[in-house]
Amino acid sequence: MKRFLSFAVVVVMAFSIFSGGSPVLYGEDGESVPAYIIGSESVKAGKTFDLFVSVENNPGVISLRNSVSYDTYALELVSVTDLGLFNGFTSPPKDIKSPYILRWADALALENNPANGAFVKITFHAKETAAPGSYFVSIDHIEARNINGNKIAFLSAETTVTILQAVIGDADGDGEVTDWDAMLFERYLSYWPVEIDLSVLDIDHDDEVTDWDAILLNRYLANWPVELTPKVTPEPTPEPTPEVTEEPTPTPIPDGITDWGADPNKLTYEDTERAAALLASAADLQPAVPNDPLEAEFEDPGLVLWFDHSYYNTPAETVTSNGRNTYQILLAKNEIEGCHMMLAAPVAMEDLTLEISDFTDSLGNVLEKEICYGWYFEDVEGKTVADPIPVLEHEFSLKADMSQMFIIKVKSKANTPSGQYSATVSVKDSDGKEIKKAVVYAYVWDFTLPVASNCKTLTDLNEWAVIVGANRENTTQDGLEDDLYALYYEYLLENRVNCYTLPYAKRGQFWDERVKQYLDDPRMNAYTLCWKIHPEATQNETYLRAYVQAAYNMVSQKQEWLDKAYFYPNEGDEPLSKAVLDKIISYNKIYTDIFGVHKLIIPMHYNTLVNTNADYFKYLENDVNVWCGKTYFFNTLADKAYNSALYTNFYGKNIENKFGTFKSRMAAAKEEGDEVWWYITRFPHNPEITLSISDESIQHRLLFWQQKLYDVDGFLYYMCNEWENAKQWSKKYEHAVSGTVVDTYGNGVLIYPGGALPEYIEKYGSDGYPGPIGSLRLESIRDGVDDYDYFTILDELYGEGTSDLIIKQLTVSLGSYKTDTELFNLLRTAVGNLIAAKQ
Numbered sequence: 133m134k135r136f137l138s139f140a141v142v143v144v145m146a147f148s149i150f151s152g153g154s155p156v157l158y159g160e161d162g163e164s165v166p167a168y169i170i171g172s173e174s175v176k177a178g179k180t181f182d183l184f185v186s187v188e189n190n191p192g193v194i195s196l197r198n199s200v201s202y203d204t205y206a207l208e209l210v211s212v213t214d215l216g217l218f219n220g221f222t223s224p225p226k227d228i229k230s231p232y233i234l235r236w237a238d239a240l241a242l243e244n245n246p247a248n249g250a251f252v253k254i255t256f257h258a259k260e261t262a263a264p265g266s267y268f269v270s271i272d273h274i275e276a277r278n279i280n281g282n283k284i285a286f287l288s289a290e291t292t293v294t295i296l297q298a299v300i301g302d303a304d305g306d307g308e309v310t311d312w313d314a315m316l317f318e319r320y321l322s323y324w325p326v327e328i329d330l331s332v333l334d335i336d337h338d339d340e341v342t343d344w345d346a347i348l349l350n351r352y353l354a355n356w357p358v359e360l361t362p363k364v365t366p367e368p369t370p371e372p373t374p375e376v377t378e379e380p381t382p383t384p385i386p387d388g389i390t391d392w393g394a395d396p397n398k399l400t401y402e403d404t405e406r407a408a409a410l411l412a413s414a415a416d417l418q419p420a421v422p423n424d425p426l427e428a429e430f431e432d433p434g435l436v437l438w439f440d441h442s443y444y445n446t447p448a449e450t451v452t453s454n455g456r457n458t459y460q461i462l463l464a465k466n467e468i469e470g471c472h473m474m475l476a477a478p479v480a481m482e483d484l485t486l487e488i489s490d491f492t493d494s495l496g497n498v499l500e501k502e503i504c505y506g507w508y509f510e511d512v513e514g515k516t517v518a519d520p521i522p523v524l525e526h527e528f529s530l531k532a533d534m535s536q537m538f539i540i541k542v543k544s545k546a547n548t549p550s551g552q553y554s555a556t557v558s559v560k561d562s563d564g565k566e567i568k569k570a571v572v573y574a575y576v577w578d579f580t581l582p583v584a585s586n587c588k589t590l591t592d593l594n595e596w597a598v599i600v601g602a603n604r605e606n607t608t609q610d611g612l613e614d615d616l617y618a619l620y621y622e623y624l625l626e627n628r629v630n631c632y633t634l635p636y637a638k639r640g641q642f643w644d645e646r647v648k649q650y651l652d653d654p655r656m657n658a659y660t661l662c663w664k665i666h667p668e669a670t671q672n673e674t675y676l677r678a679y680v681q682a683a684y685n686m687v688s689q690k691q692e693w694l695d696k697a698y699f700y701p702n703e704g705d706e707p708l709s710k711a712v713l714d715k716i717i718s719y720n721k722i723y724t725d726i727f728g729v730h731k732l733i734i735p736m737h738y739n740t741l742v743n744t745n746a747d748y749f750k751y752l753e754n755d756v757n758v759w760c761g762k763t764y765f766f767n768t769l770a771d772k773a774y775n776s777a778l779y780t781n782f783y784g785k786n787i788e789n790k791f792g793t794f795k796s797r798m799a800a801a802k803e804e805g806d807e808v809w810w811y812i813t814r815f816p817h818n819p820e821i822t823l824s825i826s827d828e829s830i831q832h833r834l835l836f837w838q839q840k841l842y843d844v845d846g847f848l849y850y851m852c853n854e855w856e857n858a859k860q861w862s863k864k865y866e867h868a869v870s871g872t873v874v875d876t877y878g879n880g881v882l883i884y885p886g887g888a889l890p891e892y893i894e895k896y897g898s899d900g901y902p903g904p905i906g907s908l909r910l911e912s913i914r915d916g917v918d919d920y921d922y923f924t925i926l927d928e929l930y931g932e933g934t935s936d937l938i939i940k941q942l943t944v945s946l947g948s949y950k951t952d953t954e955l956f957n958l959l960r961t962a963v964g965n966l967i968a969a970k971q
Contacts, residue, residue, distance in 0.1 A: 167287035192244025199231035206262035217251035340784035407937035414962035418575035432567035448516035451476035470541035483562035506537030550578035587920035588846035601885025642686035733758035760809035809846035825877035836916030854880030
């Protein structure tokens with residue numbers, strides 16, 4: 133009888149959709165009865181989809197409990213989202229599958245909740261292995277109570293999820309192959325922002341989606357003798373039955389070492405043992421610190437204070453302490469490091485102040501310090517999270533039941549004495565009474581990071597965006613805009629990020645003597661030539677030669693200036709055709725004529741065969757000597773077999789089989805003296821790491837651990853101030869590019885315009901020029917670059933490859949990594965102690 137009633141619910145729901153009315157279900161006595169209603173869905177295998185569950189004819193309840201059952205052969209539960217119709221939602225453990233219990237209980241309710249409508253969203257994934265057909269999902273009632281404790285019965289509901297047969301060539305997924313599918317395919321190959329199903333567009337079944345597949349599809353539609361047939365995987369030849377032998381005892385993983393299971397990139401057992409021994413030898417050099425909370429003179433017991441790592445972005449919805457009542461910042465000499473301090477209260481609080489004493493050691497030595505506060509964006513994938521971090525120079529407020537982040541940073545210099553430093557943090561109310569206090573420690577290891585990092589960096593700093601972001605667009609002829617650009621450049625350089633264009637070198641013109649101070653700056657390890665130079669240079673070879681000659685006349689005055697220069701023609705950026713590749717080659721002939729030996733960097737996110745003997749990288753091998761591909765080129769076929777979510781579209785089976793893995797090719801290029809860089813934009817995204825605000829902050833820092841693991845010399849990010857609106861801050865959410873969902877928050881934005889912050893406008897006035905505001909992601913980049921230096925020093929002291937033993941405890945490939953902040957802290961501390969022990 134249950135299945136009959138459930139079917140009735142589905143039928144009535146379908147009728148209500150077309151009639152525009154609400155479903156009304158009747159019992160045997162003719163009265164309407166409470167019931168669940170669930171939608172249905174038709175999808176292809178491998179796709180993720182949502183089902184919404186509603187309640188109708190609700191007489192009023194304060195609690196509700198039911199279960200979700202589904203066919204686990206075909207469906208995988210991804211997530212359950214409470215839609216807020218009822219109060220008191222309780223999530224079961226994450227590992228619970230079918231049946232999955234849904235429960236709401238509002239024990240302190242003063243009246244019944246009679247709400248009707250959708251109350252939960254259930255997200256499923258149709259498994260890639262699921263055969264076409266229909267599969268059930270049911271919502272089964274368990275119990276509901278009203279305010280008097282009376283039980284309320286709801287009718288259960290069941291629906292069908294249909295998994296469709298994939299149709300080869302059906303790009304838009306409508307079940308048939310039409311001219312529209314061919315047009316979508318052509319747009320995708322031309323980098324239009326279309327959403328298509330790539331899984332059905334490998335027409336020739338060579339494991340790549342290429343122009344040839346599009347040609348075959350067009351021929352099919354023109355009635356050529358082309359067949360669109362599913363790929364047939366041949367049955368494997370049965371292996372002979374082996375003799376039954378006793379199973380060997382698996383080798384145990386040493387304590388404290390990460391077990392990566394079957395991942396092809398994991399450490400060998402011998403290296404696993406080396407890693408265990410190395411970590412065991414890393415004795416703690418820094419003194420232990422007490423974690424007992426301190427009591428302020430006018431202690432406010434309702435105000436909660438706690439600390440956390442700088443690589444964890446605590447959402448504002450988190451108001452419970454993690455139990456960390458103090459913090460010990462660890463840093464080398466010549467480094468900036470910090471921690472986060474969180475405050476939360478059950479009621480709103482106004483006009484609070486935060487003070488922190490100097491960080492001093494026992495001899496009175498002092499560390500530089502800075503206090504910033506987190507500026508929050510709402511609804512970043514359902515959370516309120518910080519990214520901009522203005523300097524705290526004023527009073528602040530707390531929202532009720534919302535936490536506020538503060539960033540405490542310390543800076544050491546090359547001559548800073550090593551050892552333990554401490555400072556006292558004091559929170560005061562509007563009357564100046566101290567209501568919360570704590571101690572923060574900073575331990576400086578006895579070794580020094582290089583002034584110019586071993587990890588080179590480059591990003592574009594858009595000059596016009598800087599001008600608009602400082603409210604200077606109407607006064608761009610007074611020379612102040614040059615100084616403003618320099619102010620932004622200096623801020624980025626202080627945070628280990630180099631920009632394409634040096635200050636006072638507009639459009640790459642190296643004619644202003646002031647540029648020399650930046651060419652001489654030891655922190656600067658990279659800048660570009662030929663980036664966004666005068667448009668005439670791309671049309672007039674005589675003009676281009678004159679520009680290159682003028683640049684040479686300036687930067688050839690010192691060899692170190694030449695060593696830092698990278699030719700980067702903006703017309704050669706991310707080439708998409710052989711014509712552009714040929715243009716790069718023609719440009720490089722001019723560079724060679726004038727500069728002789730030089731560096732040419734071409735960021736590339738696309739790759740295919742140019743002819744039978746060369747892909748893009750092979751075609752440019754005699755010209756490019758600084759290889760800069762998207763991170764996803766390093767994914768191998770073995771990686772893809774282990775993790776199907778990895779991106780390999782532009783370095784597929786044919787190219788890897790012909791030329792070898794990208795990693796092996798880059799290793800060979802480095803043997804020849806070339807440099808290897810990589811870069812990211814909004815893409816790839818998940819599981820490969822980008823720099824999205826919605827990611828866990830530890831991922832941004834892990835990107836540089838991966839860079840060291842893959843032996844990549846430099847990191848390029850396409851732009852740091854591509855503001856959506858320079859007059860206000862935004863999370864800059866981007867959804868889809870070239871048919872692939874990327875969901876990237878903050879893409880191209882690592883700093884924020886000071887002119888958009890009211891307190892800065894008031895501080896600087898109309899005649900000043902407010903500078904940049906940093907971000908948590910820029911902090912992570914700076915710290916990641918420093919981590920790269922830590923690993924470089926570790927290899928110098930303990931032998932090449934030692935860093936891999938540490939890095940592979942947290943990440944073994946682009947798609948295999950752990951976001952355990954405590955493990956990260958343990959490993960980073962061990963590296964610092966290992967280096968310091970050798971000094």
